[in-house]
Amino acid sequence: MLIARTLPDLRDACARLRRSTDTLALVPTMGALHEGHRTLVRTGVAAGAAVAASIFVNPLQFGANEDLSRYPRDEEGDLAALEAEGCALAWLPDVQTMYPTGEATTIVVTGPAERWEGDARPGHFRGVATVCAKLFGQVRPDFAYFGEKDWQQLQVVKRMVADLLLPLSIVGVGTVRESDGLAMSSRNRFLTAEERARAPALYAVLRSMAGALAAGEAVANVLAKAADELSQRGFGIDYLALVEGAGLAPIDTLQPDARLIAAARLGSVRLLDNTGI
Numbered sequence: 623m624l625i626a627r628t629l630p631d632l633r634d635a636c637a638r639l640r641r642s643t644d645t646l647a648l649v650p651t652m653g654a655l656h657e658g659h660r661t662l663v664r665t666g667v668a669a670g671a672a673v674a675a676s677i678f679v680n681p682l683q684f685g686a687n688e689d690l691s692r693y694p695r696d697e698e699g700d701l702a703a704l705e706a707e708g709c710a711l712a713w714l715p716d717v718q719t720m721y722p723t724g725e726a727t728t729i730v731v732t733g734p735a736e737r738w739e740g741d742a743r744p745g746h747f748r749g750v751a752t753v754c755a756k757l758f759g760q761v762r763p764d765f766a767y768f769g770e771k772d773w774q775q776l777q778v779v780k781r782m783v784a785d786l787l788l789p790l791s792i793v794g795v796g797t798v799r800e801s802d803g804l805a806m807s808s809r810n811r812f813l814t815a816e817e818r819a820r821a822p823a824l825y826a827v828l829r830s831m832a833g834a835l836a837a838g839e840a841v842a843n844v845l846a847k848a849a850d851e852l853s854q855r856g857f858g859i860d861y862l863a864l865v866e867g868a869g870l871a872p873i874d875t876l877q878p879d880a881r882l883i884a885a886a887r888l889g890s891v892r893l894l895d896n897t898g899i
């Protein structure tokens with residue numbers, strides 16, 4: 623696996639890969655890699671692409687009250703995991719490379735970036751869109767892989783790529799779960815044992831909501847019952863909604879691309895999850 627830490631090294635590495643592959647794919651990450659990230663790399667490799675993975679903890683997507691320094695880091699473990707999955711290139715830029723002194727450009731997405739995480743974490747999607755645009759410009763992949771676990775992020779990146787006419791395709795990959803249904807996330811490590819035992823209820827409730835909606839139960843009833851159940855199980859609900867899959871606008875009747883999305887807190891940990899119906 624090639625490792626690049628500077629832009630000249632990245633250019634050389636990409637040129638080298640391009641000599642032996644028609645398809646370059648990028649998996650953008652912030653490190654602390656788990657099975658979800660590994661699945662993204664594996665999916666790209668299985669599709670026949672040379673896969674580059676970036677590891678960059680992006681300060682621009684953290685709010686003032688969010689602890690950037692608490693974000694888990696494990697470069698050695700991450701590089702070993704990428705290598706084991708057949709990743710061709712690891713891109714590890716520093717903050718100065720990504721945000722050169724005097725930089726004055728960021729990307730603000732409206733539409734799918736409004737509401738939900740957009741409300742809960744002001745500026746978050748500006749950070750995500752900006753860093754992804756930079757990573758796409760640096761690596762110039764044909765495809766970039768994102769987990770469906772962060773459904774809204776996936777829609778925001780797709781919207782930005784379409785709107786800015788960027789020459790790559792965004793591929794969403796299904797959420798990877800623990801055997802009890804909990805969506806894999808770097809934040810899960812911060813759950814206490816007691817919270818970890820309760821955490822799978824979030825996805826269980828989403829699935830039972832999907833069942834009730836598919837059976838024709840009214841959206842408002844399904845949402846109200848589920849919110850009650852999650853509160854009783856000790857979750858602090860930030861949002862629980864039925865939305866249009868791509869635009870994320872709330873809907874009150876079922877439609878083919880409808881998505882249930884949720885953000886709920888257990889102790890200090892904010893869990894995100896979603897499901898189709």
Ligand code: PAF
Nearest residue numbers: 650651652680750753772
């Ligand atoms: O999902 C993440 O890990 C980050 O938001 C991403 C896409 C790597 C951008 O920093």
